[in-house]
Amino acid sequence: MKDNKPEWYARxxxxxxxxxxxxxxxxRKVEERALIDRIKPRKKRFSPWAAAVATAIVLIGVYFLVPKSSLSYPDTQEVGAGKSEMTAEYVREHLKIGMAQEDVKNIFGNAAEGQSVKRDFAQPHQDDPNDMRTWTAVDIWRYDYGVGEGYSVHSDLEKDNGFDMPGIENGNIESQLVIVWKDNKVERAFYKYMSSKGLESTQIGPAIEDFPDTEPPISDEAKHDSEYPSLEVRAIGESTLGKFELRPRKGSAEKIQPLGAPSCLGLDTDLTITGDYELFFKATAGGESLIQNYEALEIIQKENKAIMMQKFDFPKVELYLFIPRYTDCHGLEFYAYGIDKKTGEASAFTFQEGDNAIPYWTTSPMVLPTQLDDQLVVEGGRFAGTDGATRYRFQPDLNKHQMMLEGKEQIP
Amino acid sequence: MLTRDYLKYVSDIPTATLQELMEEHGQEVWNYAYFLTKNVDMSDDIAQDVFLRAFLHIASFRGQSTVRTWLFSITRNTAINYRKNAFFRKVTLLEWIHSASSASSAEEQYMSRTFTDTIWQLVLKLPPKYREVLVLDAKYELPLSEIASLLRVSSGTVKSRLHRARSKMKEFMKEVERREG
Known part of the structure; x- marks a missing residue:
């Protein structure tokens, strides 16, 4: 890439x-924690069978050699009253992913509260293994430590993942351990407690166990390239006067890969399409003209097929909007192109904002631009924590090749 | 900057080396965590977790990237884990609402006053994916391929995000110029 670094980089x-x-x-804190770990026996990775055999031998040995009362920690008698001895370190050290329920009982006692929930999602849905709120079924055990005298625990699985947050924050419970089960094995766990710094949280889960590779693998791009061929025309805007065609720049190909994980940018199966593009206009009367260049444009769509531009019919101009992505967390960028009805000439339209000409505008993903008489109405994106959005009204100015801002208003 | 090539041959970091690593990279790791989370407490926790994890998992460092990139990789994974945690989402969402409703939180105002340059206020206004790539490019000067590897995206995506990040920064700066007249 020809990369001229902006001068403000120096700042x-x-x-x-x-x-x-x-x-x-x-x-100092890190060194303390490192020191604690150093004096513990080093963990070795065994095969599952070796680990199972070793665990069985240890458990049998412990069963015969150690008094029963010290098998579980903390003793179930201690749980629920007075000060507990549970610590985040103990949880991290003893609770492992894949443990069976019996093993957990042996270590943490029997005093767990079980909760489960099944959810029905209105739309087609896929569980995100990293987001419990997306799971169709959740099965947890909750251990309460240091519960104040006379206090009854109020946990909320839907709101607080099974924790009694007010209880912990108000000091009615010293700490809580929530273990998430899948197929009767520990899938992940959270331990929460108050410290002098405030609310603290420890997570035991796949993300912790799966330590990042030194050399993270490059995305599966190469693997998927062959599955999703680059198209000759990525977007189309059709008119009786001619046709807009967005094509990958000559000699280049699009890079297409699935998003991989669901998010507000789209489903995991949606495709991210990137490349350098050129927008051409093929006039019905003959001839082809280059309207715009795009560098490293990012498109996200459900399928690997050409996007149809949205058409709006104004008195003097046919307007086409190109929206590269179909959804987003907050707002979608879009580009505007016009065809002069009289001459049949096509051009890129910018958006007027004060003295500036902006090459694209942003629309709400939920309410796409509409036409009201001779104006294009655009509802701006919404952002977390903000009240409402702004609705903009633009009018195309054929001479300036610009969408002139005629007015804007705040909407709920 | 010290080189830590020999770390690829070890399976255990002596405490003295851990301290050296923290002295050398501690602030960079903390800064990177802050760029990802915009949360001081979370950055404190993440930075500490990163060095503890580096200490515990030094055997997985194979010297195929620089120590700094390796630490960044751990930082990023740790931050993502925190972000995926429902509690973090809740905390940050509440902070977002709070900060949006009262212009800027006391913490944000305090942090702004400690910036070396007002440009950082603009950088932190960028959406996370643009902010991250810009910081790795402009501040840490990581090669494009290393950024792509760290972010687990293609070089094309890095270029695209970088292009957008710079464009947005340009817009922000124009806006500042306009306001300041």
Missing amino acids: MKRGPFEVTKFDSEMM
Whole structure:
């Protein structure tokens, strides 16, 4: 890539902060934690069979050699009253992914509250293994430690993943351990408690166990390239006066791969399509003209097929909107192109904002642009924590090749 | 900057080396965590977790990337884990609502005052995926291929995001110029 770094890059060399945030106190804490780990026996990776045999031998040995009362920690008698001895370190050290329920009982006692929920999703749905709220079935055990005298625990599976957050925050419970089960094995767990720093949380889960590779594999791009061929025309805008065609730049191909994980950008099966493009207009009367170049454009669509531009019919101009992505967390960028009805000439339209000409505008993913008389009505994106959105009204100016902002209003 | 090539041959970091690693990369790791989360407490926790995990998993460092990129990789994974955690989502969402309703939170105002340059306020206004790629490029000067590898996306996507990040920064700067007249 020909990369001319902007001059303001120099301003980012220093900082962002004047003062050191990672201070000696933090280093000391890390060293303390490292030291605790160092004095523990080093973990070795065994095959599942070897681990099972070793666990069985240890458990049998412990069963015969150690008094029964010390088998579970903390003793179930201690749970639910007075100060508990449970710590995040103990949870991290003893609770392992894939443990059977019996093993967990042996270590953490029998005093767990079980909760489960099944959810029906209105739309086609796929569980995200990293997001419990997307699971169709959740099965948890909850251990309460250091519950104050006379306090009854109120947990909320839908709201707080089974934790009694007010209880912990108000000091009515010292800590809680929530274990998530899948197929009767520990899938992940959360341990929450209050410290002098405030609410603290420890997670035991696949993400912790799966330590990142030193060299993370490059995305499966190469693997998927062959599955999703680059198209000759990625977007089309059809008119009686001619046809817009968005094509990958000559000699280049699109890179197409599935999103891989569901998010507000789309489903995991949606396709991310990237490339350098050129937008051409093929006039019905003959001739072809280059209207716009796109560098490294990112498109997200459900299928590997050409996108149809949206057409709007204004008195003097036919307007076409190209929206590269079909959904987003907040707003979708879109580009506008016009065809002069009188001459049949096509051009890119910018958006007027004050003295600036903006090459694209942003629309709400839920309410796409509409036409009201001779105006294009665009509802802006909505952002978390903001009240409402802004609705913009634009009118195409054929002479300036620009969408002129005629008015805007705040909407709920 | 010290080189830590020999770390690829070890399975255990002596405490002294851990301290050196933290002294050398602690602030960078903390900064990166902050760019990802925009949350001071979370960055404190993530930075500490990163070095503890580096300490525990040094055997997985095979020297195919720099120590810094390896630490960034751990930082990123740790931050993602925190973000995927429902509690983090809740905390940050509440903070978002709070900060949106009262212009900017006391913490944000405090953090803004400690910036070395006002440009950081604009960087932090960028959407996370643009912010991250811009910081890795402009601040840490990571090669494109290394950014792609760290983010687990294609180089094309990095270029695309970088292009957009720079464009948005340009818009922000124009806006500032306009306001300041």
